[in-house]
Amino acid sequence: MTSAVGDHEKAAAADADADERRDQARRPRTMTSTEEIDNTITRPGSVRINVKGAFIVDPDTSTPALVNGRQGNGRQGNGQQGNGRGSPTHHETSDIRLPNHTAVVSHIAVDIGGSLVKLVYFSREAHSTEPGGRLNFQSFETDRVDDCVELMKSLRDKQLELNGSRPGELCVMATGGGAYKFYDKIREALGVDVLREDEMECLIIGLDFFITEIPREVFTYSETDPMHFVGPRETIYPYLLVNIGSGVSFLKVTGPRSYQRVGGTSLGGGTLWGLLSLLTGARTFDDMLDQAGYGDNAKVDMLVGDIYGTDYGKIGLKNTAIASSFGKVFRMKHAAEAAAVGGTVPADVGFTGGDISRSLLYAISNNIGQIAYLQSQIHNLSDIYFGGSFIRGHRQTMNTLSYAIKFWSKGEKQAYFLRHEGYLGAVGAFLKRQPKNWGRRGSLEGMDETLELRRSVKAKEGLAA
Numbered sequence: 001m002t003s004a005v006g007d008h009e010k011a012a013a014a015d016a017d018a019d020e021r022r023d024q025a026r027r028p029r030t031m032t033s034t035e036e037i038d039n040t041i042t043r044p045g046s047v048r049i050n051v052k053g054a055f056i057v058d059p060d061t062s063t064p065a066l067v068n069g070r071q072g073n074g075r076q077g078n079g080q081q082g083n084g085r086g087s088p089t090h091h092e093t094s095d096i097r098l099p100n101h102t103a104v105v106s107h108i109a110v111d112i113g114g115s116l117v118k119l120v121y122f123s124r125e126a127h128s129t130e131p132g133g134r135l136n137f138q139s140f141e142t143d144r145v146d147d148c149v150e151l152m153k154s155l156r157d158k159q160l161e162l163n164g165s166r167p168g169e170l171c172v173m174a175t176g177g178g179a180y181k182f183y184d185k186i187r188e189a190l191g192v193d194v195l196r197e198d199e200m201e202c203l204i205i206g207l208d209f210f211i212t213e214i215p216r217e218v219f220t221y222s223e224t225d226p227m228h229f230v231g232p233r234e235t236i237y238p239y240l241l242v243n244i245g246s247g248v249s250f251l252k253v254t255g256p257r258s259y260q261r262v263g264g265t266s267l268g269g270g271t272l273w274g275l276l277s278l279l280t281g282a283r284t285f286d287d288m289l290d291q292a293g294y295g296d297n298a299k300v301d302m303l304v305g306d307i308y309g310t311d312y313g314k315i316g317l318k319n320t321a322i323a324s325s326f327g328k329v330f331r332m333k334h335a336a337e338a339a340a341v342g343g344t345v346p347a348d349v350g351f352t353g354g355d356i357s358r359s360l361l362y363a364i365s366n367n368i369g370q371i372a373y374l375q376s377q378i379h380n381l382s383d384i385y386f387g388g389s390f391i392r393g394h395r396q397t398m399n400t401l402s403y404a405i406k407f408w409s410k411g412e413k414q415a416y417f418l419r420h421e422g423y424l425g426a427v428g429a430f431l432k433r434q435p436k437n438w439g440r441r442g443s444l445e446g447m448d449e450t451l452e453l454r455r456s457v458k459a460k461e462g463l464a465a
Contacts, residue, residue, distance in 0.1 A: 049122075049431070050101035050132075051213045056419065057095045057134065094419070096214060098122075099132040107171045108155055109430035110148065110186075111202070111423070112178020114246035115270055115285075116141060116389050117148045120426040121155055135430075137423050139389070141284075145182055149189045156190055171195055173429040175202040195433075200251060202428030203243055204259050207385060209427055210418055211236050218385075218416050221398040222406075230416065239383040242372045243424070244390035246270030250375045263375050265367065269390035272364050279360070280353035289394045292361045295354030301362070302327025316407075325363040358396065365397050369404025373413065376405075382413050389422035 101122075108121040117140040124133045140148040152172065159170055171193040172186060179196045187194045210217045211233060218230045241251040241259075247270060250263040273285050282288040298320075305319030329351075376384050384405055391397045398417055405415040420427070 051098060052100045054096055054098050054214055056214065056216055057097050095137065096135040097132065098134060101132050107173055107433045108152060109173040109426050111425035111429060112142060112174065112176040112182060114142060114177065115273060117145055117178065118423050118426040119148055119151065120423060120430045137420060139422060142178060149186060152190055156192065173197060173433055175199050175425050175429040197429045197432050199425060200259060200261060202425045202432065203241065203387065204253055204428065205431050206424035206428030207241060207387060208236065208256060209431060210420060217419055220414060221402050221417055223399055238381055239385055240372065240376045240381040242368065242384060242386050244268050244368060244386065244388035248368055250372065252379050252381065262379060265371055267364055267367055269388065272360055275360055276357055279356050282353065288357050289392060291354040292357035292396060295352065295358035297355060297359040297362055299351040299355045300328055300359040301325050322362060325359060361397060362400055365400040366404060369401045370408065373405055373408040376413055383416065384413060385416045387418060387421045387424045391417065391421055
């Protein structure tokens with residue numbers, strides 16, 4: 001009898017243990033095991049980023065906020081407001097939450113361009129009751145690269161404190177021209193390995209990641225349907241990437257590692273930034289975009305209506321279409337000179353820094369949009385993605401680019417934008433610290449080797465039969 005009772009108690013205890021194990025399996029894991037930490041610290045390249053359930057952190061997930069004509073996220077990052085020197089730290093976009101990734105990540109990534117430095121790093125939310133962590137995004141003006149280095153040093157120190165790893169076990173993944181220009185500076189300041197990655201390849205890896213993995217990342221834009229989100233897709237090739245940084249590169253992409261730079265133009269974000277710094281009182285690129293949001297380009301540009309008095313419907317031009325960028329300035333100059341010798345100034349003469357900003361923004365954007373269309377036409381590409389740090393969620397810029405593609409292609413081609421448009425290269429460099437076939441749905445890396453292995457196995461099976 002006693003034996004039967006004992007057996008019953010043991011069975012009940014075993015059932016209870018099984019129930020507890022099932023409950024633990026159902027609950028999200030909030031801690032990383034010691035074995036996992038040791039493994040990922042000693043072999044950081046073995047980290048597999050778990051993107052399952054990834055989403056963009058946004059105060060209002062129903063629709064991204066647009067602040068002063070630019071996309072915003074309602075907060076500043078990590079409490080950093082710059083250093084009082086007119087600089088620089090922009091936490092201009094929302095972090096990406098990775099709720100199912102719990103392993104240690106022992107690297108950070110940086111994309112150093114001619115105008116901006118873009119930094120991406122993963123943070124474990126050690127004091128949170130929720131599992132996983134997040135990808136963090138920050139940018140600096142390149143002439144304040146020392147500020148970025150200081151932040152990377154603080155991230156290094158935090159990594160050492162949280163994980164107990166040694167400095168030699170950490171690394172910086174770097175891309176962009178500055179990865180070479182500032183290589184010694186970063187390496188000496190941080191005392192860690194700096195691995196330099198190809199800029200164009202990183203752009204493609206980063207864009208593919210956003211297209212295939214992150215919900216509410218890619219969107220189309222028009223005045224009638226602003227920010228229409230496109231869900232993650234598995235079939236994405238071929239496409240044209242228009243990367244607008246200081247200059248502009250046009251990349252034809254036909255696969256994960258198959259791309260060709262088919263063209264470019266020197267008239268890009270650096271052109272806009274440089275000219276507006278001469279023509280207006282704006283000190284930063286964000287100031288210039290803000291001014292453009294309130295400006296009226298019709299006070300500076302000569303429009304079709306100024307010439308014809310109406311639309312030019314026969315060739316599809318509205319009266320508001322720009323016939324000549326800055327075309328009215330010459331007339332205004334003559335009017336001002338006449339006023340200086342006793343004449344009268346017409347009431348419509350005069351323009352502001354905002355008017356100039358919008359005019360030049362339209363000029364650069366229209367030029368990029370038309371070249372993008374021509375490249376897509378030459379290479380028979382229907383999907384056109386705009387990346388780089390030029391757009392920054394600015395409504396007029398997106399509408400100009402989107403309208404240009406729609407107008408010239410008669411609606412046959414589509415312009416796409418990204419909420420993390422400036423971080424394609426940095427994210428690509430971050431993801432380069434991964435083994436082959438690390439689990440992305442859209443990744444075809446290693447497929448050739450996999451197919452070859454399958455063929456060899458089948459061949460052996462055939463011989464054995």
